[in-house]
Amino acid sequence: MSDETNGPYTKVSLAEGVASSQTTRRVFLKVLGAATAATSTADAMGWEEYFQQHYKRLTDDDKRAIFARLEQQVRDRQGVDVHIRDPQPLDGVEFAYALNLQACVGCRRCEYACAQENNTSRSPEMHYIRVLQMEKGSLDVERSHTGYEGQVPQQGHYYMPVQCHHCRDAPCVRACPVNATWAEPDGIVVVDYNWCIGCRYCEAACPYFARRFNFEEPTLRASEINPEQGYLSNRLRPRGVMEKCTFCLQRTRQGLYPACLEACPTGSRKFGNLLDPNSEIRQVIETKRVYILHEEAGTNPRFYYFFG
Amino acid sequence: MLVAALGAGACHREAPHEHRDAPHTQTIQVVPRTPLIATFSCMAQCHSRLAPNPAQRELRTFHVDKRLNHGQTLTWCTFCHQDDQLDSLHLINGTLVPFDEAYRVCAQCHEERYRDWTRGVHGSTTGSWRDVGVRRSCPTCHNPHDPHRQQFESLPPPARERALGPHEGGHGATEGSPERAHGAPESTHE
Numbered sequence: 001m002s003d004e005t006n007g008p009y010t011k012v013s014l015a016e017g018v019a020s021s022q023t024t025r026r027v028f029l030k031v032l033g034a035a036t037a038a039t040s041t042a043d044a045m046g047w048e049e050y051f052q053q054h055y056k057r058l059t060d061d062d063k064r065a066i067f068a069r070l071e072q073q074v075r076d077r078q079g080v081d082v083h084i085r086d087p088q089p090l091d092g093v094e095f096a097y098a099l100n101l102q103a104c105v106g107c108r109r110c111e112y113a114c115a116q117e118n119n120t121s122r123s124p125e126m127h128y129i130r131v132l133q134m135e136k137g138s139l140d141v142e143r144s145h146t147g148y149e150g151q152v153p154q155q156g157h158y159y160m161p162v163q164c165h166h167c168r169d170a171p172c173v174r175a176c177p178v179n180a181t182w183a184e185p186d187g188i189v190v191v192d193y194n195w196c197i198g199c200r201y202c203e204a205a206c207p208y209f210a211r212r213f214n215f216e217e218p219t220l221r222a223s224e225i226n227p228e229q230g231y232l233s234n235r236l237r238p239r240g241v242m243e244k245c246t247f248c249l250q251r252t253r254q255g256l257y258p259a260c261l262e263a264c265p266t267g268s269r270k271f272g273n274l275l276d277p278n279s280e281i282r283q284v285i286e287t288k289r290v291y292i293l294h295e296e297a298g299t300n301p302r303f304y305y306f307f308g
Numbered sequence: 309m310l311v312a313a314l315g316a317g318a319c320h321r322e323a324p325h326e327h328r329d330a331p332h333t334q335t336i337q338v339v340p341r342t343p344l345i346a347t348f349s350c351m352a353q354c355h356s357r358l359a360p361n362p363a364q365r366e367l368r369t370f371h372v373d374k375r376l377n378h379g380q381t382l383t384w385c386t387f388c389h390q391d392d393q394l395d396s397l398h399l400i401n402g403t404l405v406p407f408d409e410a411y412r413v414c415a416q417c418h419e420e421r422y423r424d425w426t427r428g429v430h431g432s433t434t435g436s437w438r439d440v441g442v443r444r445s446c447p448t449c450h451n452p453h454d455p456h457r458q459q460f461e462s463l464p465p466p467a468r469e470r471a472l473g474p475h476e477g478g479h480g481a482t483e484g485s486p487e488r489a490h491g492a493p494e495s496t497h498e
Contacts, residue, residue, distance in 0.1 A: 092330035108463040125467040146469040152462040255438035265460065267432030267449070278332035279437070280428035287429060308424070 054179070055192040055232065067231065074225070074236060082227040084235055087253035089186035095247050096187070096274040096302040097258075098284040099161060101291070103268040106131050106152045106159030113263030114163075117248055118234040119226050121218030128212065128245040129163045129260060139291070162293070163260070164189060164210040164245035165301030172202035172211060181242070187274075187302050188247050190232040198240040207297040211244045247271070274302070336433070336441050339448065341407045350394035360391045377454040379417075388413050388452065414446040 048069065053062065067084040074082045111129045120126040132144035136156050148154065166189050173181055173189065180195040181202055203211040217239040229235040230250030237243050248258035252271070261269040272279035284290070288306040354370075364384045367374070376383060385391075390398040397405045397413045405412050415422035424430035428441070431449070435442040446452070464470060 092328070105460050106462060107460040108465070111466070112463055127466045130469075147465050149462060149464060149470075151459045153459070252437070255436045257434055257437055261432075262434050264432060265449075267430065267444075269432075270429070272334075272437045273330055275328070275330040276332050277329050279334070280433060283427040284429050287424070287427065308429075 049194065052194050054195050056182075063231070070231075070235060078220075078222045078225060080222050080225050080227060082225065082229050082235075084229045084231055085250065086231040087250060089184050089188070090253060092273075092275055094187045094274040094302075095166070095252060095271070096281045096285075096304065097166075097247065098270040098281055098290070098304040098306050100266075100268040100270070100308070101158060101160060101305050102307050103266045104131075104159045104161060104264075105266055106133060106148070106154075106157075106161075107265065109263040109265060110161060110260035110269065113259045114245070116224070117226055117251070117259035118246075119218075119220060119224075119229070119236055120212075120243070121214065121216070121220065122224060123219045124216055126212050126214075126218070126243075128210070128243075129161050130209070132160045132162060133157050134160050141293070160293075160305065161260075162208055162210065163303070164247075165208050165293070165299065165303035166245075166247060167299035167301045169298060169300045171205035171207065171297070171299060175201040175205035177201060184232075184249075186253070188249050188252075189244070190246055190249070191242055191244065192232070193235075193237050193241045193243070196241040198242065200242065202242055207294045207299060208301075211242050213242055214239050333438055334436070334441050335439070336428075336443050337435075338408070338411070338443050338445055341410060341445055341447065345395060345407060355394045360385070360394065362386060362391060374453050377456065378452060408445070410447050410452075411445045414452070418446075 046069075048065075052058075052066065058066070063086055067086070070084050071082055074080055108131055111127045111131065114120070114128050115122070115126070118128065120128065130146050132141060132146060133148045133154070134141070134144045134157060136158055141160070141162075144160065148157075153159065166183070166187055168183075168187070170183060170189050173183060177199065178195060178197055180197065181189060181191045183189045198213070200213055203209075203213055214237055218237055220236070225236070226234060228250060230246070230253075233246040233249045248256075248260075252258055257271055258269075261271050270280045270284050272281035274281055276282060284306050285304060288308050291305040291307070292301060293303075293305060362384075371385075374385075376385075382388070388397050390396045390404060393404065395407070397407065397410060399405060399413060400416055411422065411425065421430055425443075425446070428443070431444060431446075433441040433443045
């Protein structure tokens with residue numbers, strides 16, 4: 001049977017069929033859709049949240065309403081008063097990070113300070129930073145381990161903490177099919193948790209394994225919640241979205257250092273404004289031997305390792 | 309006309325990054341160390357009455373916890389401490405240095421480290437990267453009597469990495485790793 005003979009006939013019959021039941025089916029589907037959205041997601045999410053726009057299309061009024069709603073949600077669910085803000089990138093500031101591989105002892109204080117600051121899930125346990133125990137004399141991360149315990153530094157090892165490198169050519173940003181992640185003007189790569197569809201393409205694209213996925217509802221005790229929250233950073237995340245290090249933008253955009261740096265007992269961590277020639281970070285890059293992890297990946301990161 | 313059209317088009321694109329220098333606004337405060345001796349002044353407590361004995365010897369009664377193990381030349385208290393003014397340090401040329409500026413004493417030998425420290429490359433600076441940075445003097449981290457590197461007790465690895473054991477869970481063991489393929493539950497994952 002060819003399309004010339006069969007096609008028009010089918011079309012007509014279909015059109016007649018639709019015409020006869022069109023109204024009822026459409027209405028039925030509409031009602032069903034609305035009812036499903038209202039019943040299945042209203043408790044967990046709510047109508048406004050479900051249809052919330054992309055972060056970049058939100059007006060200041062939208063943001064105020066969203067922050068108030070999110071604060072109310074935390075008050076209802078966890079009984080904690082939190083303050084959600086949205087600090088904007090600062091003019092003339094591009095953030096960068098450097099880590100002294102000779103000074104780091106691998107004590108993991110940074111990991112836990114990060115979890116505390118950024119409200120990451122305690123069960124299942126999620127850390128943005130992984131400290132790799134490396135073999136002395138080698139930069140081969142494939143031979144590194146993260147499960148070491150006890151006294152550090154251990155004989156024959158040095159330590160390389162890895163977190164989001166905030167790349168200038170970030171593969172995660174390119175991989176995202178819905179533009180839910182992007183680099184801000186100050187270089188911080190952020191995620192719109194409400195726009196993320198949870199496909200995890202970005203996680204697969206990242207050569208640093210720096211992105212984390214919420215397989216389960218993140219759990220935190222009320223006492224563990226850091227109430228000073230940034231909308232694009234450490235506010236409480238739902239299940240099914242990606243998250244990652246944001247250079248603690250809720251702190252750093254207000255002039256503070258990231259939590260991991262504050263926690264470091266060895267002073268291995270250096271952070272600052274790359275555009276200021278006298279900043280610590282520029283001094284590191286100009287006076288020390290600098291190593292870029294996975295330079296061959298062409299990601300051009302804003303995270304540097306240095307020696308000395 | 310063409311330039312105007314191109315210009316109008318360019319407005320909608322993101323402006324290329326400008327590499328102009330930003331002003332340096334951070335000032336540095338070094339954490340003072342005199343408050344530590346304020347509660348126990350060497351002079352007020354003992355040495356105003358008891359002149360220090362300059363002879364090198366094994367200490368048996370006092371300062372027995374101060375095992376001196378710092379280089380080959382630094383063998384006696386008075387190398388850094390001023391014997392008639394024990395609440396101060398001194399440089400090799402005799403200049404008195406308060407404890408708050410102990411780094412000047414260290415800098416006499418460790419000039420490269422000192423230079424790095426003044427630039428903020430060595431040592432920890434906390435507080436604010438923009439306004440007031442708080443920096444620590446050398447003896448905060450390095451015991452000047454026995455400056456050898458210390459061991460730290462590491463905090464435990466997160467659950468998933470602990471489960472993999474001390475010799476697993478490296479950079480290679482990522483999301484697509486064999487552990488995962490062989491049926492590790494997703495819930496144990498980060």
